[in-house]
Amino acid sequence: MQERREEPRVEAEIEVRYRTAQEFLSAYSLNISGGGIFVRTPEPLPLNHPVRLRFMLPGISHRFEVNGIVVWSNPGSSRSSLPPGMGIKLVDLDPHSKQLLAGFIKAKSIAPGSGKAQ
Secondary structure (H helix, E strand, O other): OOOOOOOOEEEOOOEEEEEOOOOEEEEEEEEEEOOEEEEEOOOOOOOOOEEEEEEEOOOOOOEEEEEEEEEEEEOOOOOOOOOOEEEEEEOOOOHHHHHHHHHHHHHHHHOOOOOEOO
């Protein structure tokens, strides 16, 4: 079965700080697209859980602050090849942030040795 995504996705290990109603947390991403980000964590949040994300992309001085919602999670079962973590849909990126993120993804996906995720 072929995976279908609305947005291109690239590997990107960046520090992501996120806030829930109860706590502030920090983890690292595995990959990112214009519509979402996969955050590695041994304790993924439950589905439909709202979060507030903060992160910066390499080579871009803009600090991204965006609301998100957990759309899938992997608790780290031995049946999955992915590390434990959660997929977070980016809910309200402003136009400037969308443009910067799209430029980062485009540059990373065409760069030699970019580690483009399929």
